[in-house]
Amino acid sequence: MRCIGLMSGTSLDGIDGVLVEFAEGSSAGRVLSDASEPLPEDLRDALMHLQQPGPDELHRAAQASAALADAYAAVVARLLERGGVSAHQVAAIGAHGQTVRHMPPGHPRLQPHESPYTLQLLAPARLAEATGIAVVADFRSRDIAAGGQGAPLVPAFHRAAFGQPGTAVGVVNIGGIANLTALCADGALRGLDTGPGNVLLDGWCARHTGARYDANGAWAEQGHVVPALLEDLLADPYFARTGARSTGRDYFNLAWLDVRLARHPDARPADVQATLAALTVESIARAIENMHWATSNAAAPQRLWVCGGGAHNRALLEGLSRRLPATTVGTTAELGWPVQWVEAAAFAWLAHQTLLGQPGNATEVTGARGPRILGAVYPA
Numbered sequence: 001m002r003c004i005g006l007m008s009g010t011s012l013d014g015i016d017g018v019l020v021e022f023a024e025g026s027s028a029g030r031v032l033s034d035a036s037e038p039l040p041e042d043l044r045d046a047l048m049h050l051q052q053p054g055p056d057e058l059h060r061a062a063q064a065s066a067a068l069a070d071a072y073a074a075v076v077a078r079l080l081e082r083g084g085v086s087a088h089q090v091a092a093i094g095a096h097g098q099t100v101r102h103m104p105p106g107h108p109r110l111q112p113h114e115s116p117y118t119l120q121l122l123a124p125a126r127l128a129e130a131t132g133i134a135v136v137a138d139f140r141s142r143d144i145a146a147g148g149q150g151a152p153l154v155p156a157f158h159r160a161a162f163g164q165p166g167t168a169v170g171v172v173n174i175g176g177i178a179n180l181t182a183l184c185a186d187g188a189l190r191g192l193d194t195g196p197g198n199v200l201l202d203g204w205c206a207r208h209t210g211a212r213y214d215a216n217g218a219w220a221e222q223g224h225v226v227p228a229l230l231e232d233l234l235a236d237p238y239f240a241r242t243g244a245r246s247t248g249r250d251y252f253n254l255a256w257l258d259v260r261l262a263r264h265p266d267a268r269p270a271d272v273q274a275t276l277a278a279l280t281v282e283s284i285a286r287a288i289e290n291m292h293w294a295t296s297n298a299a300a301p302q303r304l305w306v307c308g309g310g311a312h313n314r315a316l317l318e319g320l321s322r323r324l325p326a327t328t329v330g331t332t333a334e335l336g337w338p339v340q341w342v343e344a345a346a347f348a349w350l351a352h353q354t355l356l357g358q359p360g361n362a363t364e365v366t367g368a369r370g371p372r373i374l375g376a377v378y379p380a
């Protein structure tokens with residue numbers, strides 16, 4: 001069975017897609033083709049504005065959803081062409097959509113009488129119509145309905161792709177938000193959103209240099225960590241939360257940073273960038289140290305595989321290596337999984353699970369009451 005996975009994450013940088021062929025069972029599958037496309041500028045702006053409440057947002061959300069479906073359809077066309085496969089040979093598209101609100105149980109702005117929810121914009125019917133392929137969408141809501149965080153959903157796929165029996169392996173995806181999967185030596189699976197990945201680094205870099213991201217982390221490497229600022233950032237209660245936790249750009253954003261920076265008026269811009277890189281590294285490292293990996297050195301996995309765009313950032317990768325001396329740190333590319341494939345492949349895998357009638361959530365990770373078949377299917 002072949003499935004396509006499409007991911008447009010919290011960085012709002014673009015769409016990553018893969019066409020995957022699955023053999024028997026729940027294996028990770030084999031990638032037949034890949035494609036990545038930047039988001040059209042006006043769509044990116046529209047989606048960025050929709051991250052915060054504003055006037056006439058239902059209409060704007062519907063328009064952005066349709067435009068995103070069209071952009072997804074263009075990626076699908078490229079994947080089919082590159083893979084030499086026609087639409088009727090693909091069972092489904094697992095389409096994540098664009099998160100504009102993520103308010104899972106425990107979100108600080110959720111009132112006690114309010115219901116948790118998560119909202120990924122997309123027009124799945126329009127995507128099915130444009131491609132002639134069934135679409136599986138809205139993967140996160142069912143897990144939230146079952147009391148879970150709705151995130152991260154990728155750990156079960158990470159286990160299928162990177163699990164190594166008897167070895168403690170960590171997988172960290174550094175997208176806008178960073179999420180950690182723990183494949184413990186005793187077979188236990190754990191995971192959580194560690195906090196900001198690139199989202200603050202991107203925002204600060206854009207504000208001060210005009211570049212959308214700090215290419216290879218070069219600017220951060222010119223600065224020096226400001227210890228008092230780092231401590232202030234790490235004092236946010238999110239980093240001390242135990243149990244299932246997930247977060248989004250509606251929480252960690254430049255407004256969040258500005259409140260804390262106001263207490264450190266002398267910090268130079270490059271030093272702030274270095275400190276934000278240290279925040280990403282330190283919050284990942286602490287999450288790793290708080291896990292029980294079932295190794296002789298219980299606080300450290302043998303291997304840590306990094307994926308997502310942040311794997312290109314030297315300040316992050318080298319920072320993790322230095323901070324975790326007992327762990328060998330590398331990128332998933334070393335295993336034949338280029339870093340931009342992994343999250344997209346996870347959504348192809350999740351769509352495949354849904355078609356098989358198999359659960360996609362890992363309840364140990366999301367905190368849901370039970371395993372659930374995820375998503376809504378829009379037939380071809």
Ligand SMILES: Nc1ncnc2c1ncn2[C@@H]1O[C@H](COP(=O)(O)OP(=O)(O)OP(=O)(O)O)[C@@H](O)[C@H]1O
Nearest residue numbers: 009010011175176198213215216308309310312343
């Ligand atoms: N060469 C590079 N140097 C430094 N950072 C990079 C480079 N290439 C990409 N990035 C970072 O990676 C980000 C995009 O990563 P990615 O697409 O994995 O995240 P995402 O879209 O938020 O996905 P997800 O939410 O699924 O993790 C960019 O915003 C940028 O910060």
Ligand SMILES: [Mg+2]
Nearest residue numbers: 009011013014
């Ligand atoms: Mg992206």
